[in-house]
Amino acid sequence: MEKLSRSEQKRLDIHKAALAEFKEKSFAGASMDAIAERAAVSKRTVYNHFESKEALFQAVTESFWQLSKDVTNVEYDPAQDIVVQLENIAEAMWQLYAQADFIEKARVLLAEYIRQPQLIEQMIQQVSEKEKGLSRFLAQAHQAGVLQIDDLRMAETQFWGLCKAFAFWPVVFQMNDYSNQRAQIIRNNVQMFVCQYRCRKTT
Structure with missing residues (x-):
């Protein structure tokens, strides 16, 4: 399997973190701050990959x-x-x-x-x-x-x-x-x- 780039890996981590956040708190209760924390990245990094919570969902x-x-x-x-x-x-x-x-x-x-x-x-x-x-x-x-x-x-x-x-x-x-x-x-x-x-x- 081809190794993911650093950016691709971060995007995947954000994606997984969002899924966990949506599962635990629902879409309405989830926040980009919490997703960033789960993914161990900055909030800015999350927004660099996804412009909004809606885009992430x-x-x-x-x-x-x-x-x-x-x-x-x-x-x-x-x-x-x-x-x-x-x-x-x-x-x-x-x-x-x-x-x-x-x-x-x-x-x-x-x-x-x-x-x-x-x-x-x-x-x-x-x-x-x-x-x-x-x-x-x-x-x-x-x-x-x-x-x-x-x-x-x-x-x-x-x-x-x-x-x-x-x-x-x-x-x-x-x-x-x-x-x-x-x-x-x-x-x-x-x-x-x-x-x-x-x-x-x-x-």
Whole structure:
């Protein structure tokens, strides 16, 4: 792994400190002074990287959605079975949801969305902008005649929902652990999805 520059490391430290501050005190209760103290940098250094607390919260949010985008940033391969490709995407998503730092960010952001409902609209816009990978993949499979998708956005949402029902929400809320059934769940979810969009009958 390439070593971070001093400036990059400070920015990362500020980012981590902000996440901890937002978690403990919420966005409204957090302060740039406290974030600077947590990051062991000066307040001026914080402002050199982020012009405001809002910009810093935005950076935390964007880093969260970027991780989701990266997981699905793949091209459809006509030489490979669509089931195998979708299972690989679902597996990569499950691995992402198993990462403690990703879930930590999810909990912080969800808490803020509850405290500040107006942030939901911004979040939805970010999702539509950031999660282009899966949408593009499904569009390519549709164009290749492998999947028959009339509503691309709905199909994308359904696939994410199938994955998150077992791999994301139970972890976020510390409920059931489905990790031992991971392979079977992924296989079943993909079969359901493909059956809907490849095997359905036209009426």
